[in-house]
Amino acid sequence: RKEVEQDPGPFNVPEGATVAFNCTYSNSASQSFFWYRQDCRKEPKLLMSVYSSGNEDGRFTAQLNRASQYISLLIRDSKLSDSATYLCVVTHQAGTALIFGKGTTLSVSS
Amino acid sequence: NAGVTQTPKFQVLKTGQSMTLQCAQDMNHNSMYWYRQDPGMGLRLIYYSASEGTTDKGEVPNGYNVSRLNKREFSLRLESAAPSQTSVYFCASSDTTRETQYFGPGTRLLVL
Numbered sequence: 408r409k410e411v412e413q414d415p416g417p418f419n420v421p422e423g424a425t426v427a428f429n430c431t432y433s434n435s436a437s438q439s440f441f442w443y444r445q446d447c448r449k450e451p452k453l454l455m456s457v458y459s460s461g462n463e464d465g466r467f468t469a470q471l472n473r474a475s476q477y478i479s480l481l482i483r484d485s486k487l488s489d490s491a492t493y494l495c496v497v498t499h500q501a502g503t504a505l506i507f508g509k510g511t512t513l514s515v516s517s
Numbered sequence: 518n519a520g521v522t523q524t525p526k527f528q529v530l531k532t533g534q535s536m537t538l539q540c541a542q543d544m545n546h547n548s549m550y551w552y553r554q555d556p557g558m559g560l561r562l563i564y565y566s567a568s569e570g571t572t573d574k575g576e577v578p579n580g581y582n583v584s585r586l587n588k589r590e591f592s593l594r595l596e597s598a599a600p601s602q603t604s605v606y607f608c609a610s611s612d613t614t615r616e617t618q619y620f621g622p623g624t625r626l627l628v629l
């Protein structure tokens with residue numbers, strides 16, 4: 408079983424839709440959690456960190472449930488520019504390697 | 518500010534050939550990483566270097582060697598390329614205290 412599991416996708420939604428991605432991780436020692444975004448044929452880029460109290464960045468909301476070892480990302484009012492692959496990422500400690508999920512592809516259409 | 522740079526962008530090799538992928542960062546980061554990305558597999562860590570002078574194996578190190586030349590540069594070498602090493606290779610760096618990893622644009626490698 409892979410350490411980080413994500414919804415397989417793809418998600419195809421119209422502009423303005425709300426979409427949620429889920430992710431589970433298997434190692435309870437995981438300390439830090441992130442969502443990265445990867446555009447087609449580009450490098451991954453940090454979208455947002457995920458904190459236990461939940462955090463919001465504009466139209467994006469991330470939640471962490473340590474007891475269930477579950478991470479989520481909610482995108483409200485989807486834009487065409489949100490089309491990308493979203494990667495759920497965990498680390499065990501600062502400065503060590505990121506452990507990636509396989510990613511979920513989002514396609515937003517007009 | 519260039520961030521993380523990688524060379525070359527594309528490369529075609531024949532089985533058995535060798536090559537070195539170069540990576541450099543100008544953010545004064547301590548940690549540097551090499552990942553490969555394959556369809557259906559996600560990104561997997563090959564090697565990483567927590568600080569200048571140290572390197573450690575990641576999830577898929579076989580067939581690769583690395584050199585942390587100085588704080589800025591971290592190279593990945595394929596001594597005898599195999600078709601299974603056809604992939605997209607990403608270098609990344611991070612400040613150990615801030616965790617966020619910054620990725621280079623990638624090297625697309627095809628081994629025939």
